[in-house]
Amino acid sequence: MNETMVTAVGNVATQPVYRELASGASARFRLAVTSRYWDREKNAWTDGHTNFFTVWANRQLAMNVGTSLSVGDPVMVQGRLKVRTEVRESQNRTSADIDAVAIGHDLTRGTSAFKRTNRAEVPTTSPQTEPNWEITAGDSADPASQEQREPVAVT
Structure with a gap:
């Protein structure tokens, strides 16, 4: 099967819309992807087209x-x-959609807490409080020294 698989890195541009349909759950949102390049004249990173x-x-x-x-x-x-x-x-319009296989937070730009969901759980609109794995000043980059972390509640 010849399908064009892509990986896009960007920001959620619209609030996800969740719907329960006869064929199953469905959600959609808009993703903004902005290219960045090094501008030698300005000696700084510059945003390109979104x-x-x-x-x-x-x-x-x-x-x-x-x-x-x-x-x-x-x-x-x-x-x-x-x-x-x-x-x-009377105008031709072109749109680009991504039928997602996997979606995840970009951890190069922040942290995230992961929680497994049961199939019976239904999404809520309010943010949920999840444990945040806090890194203290004495921690090193060695993964072995970070094995025993205590969750800290995010408020």
Whole structure:
């Protein structure tokens, strides 16, 4: 099967919309992906063009998107690229959608807490309090020294 698989790194641009359909759970949100490049004249990083994708998630992934993501979150999305062209009001419009296979927070730009979900859980709109694995000043980068962490409640 010839499908175009992509990995996009960007920010959640719209609040995810979760729906329970006859075929199962579905969620969608817009993803903003901005390229960055080094400008030698300014001697600084500069933002390039921003592309927007509509990300679609189904079943358990949709349920987890509904409870885990909010506007502004840095995420990585992997999935099938679908480019659609349609005619609206006598004009051709092209959109790029990603049928997501995997979505996760981009940990190069922050931390995240992970919690396994049961299939019966339904997403809520309120943020949930999850444990935050706090790193203290005495910790080193050695993973062996970080094995015994105590969760700290985020308020």
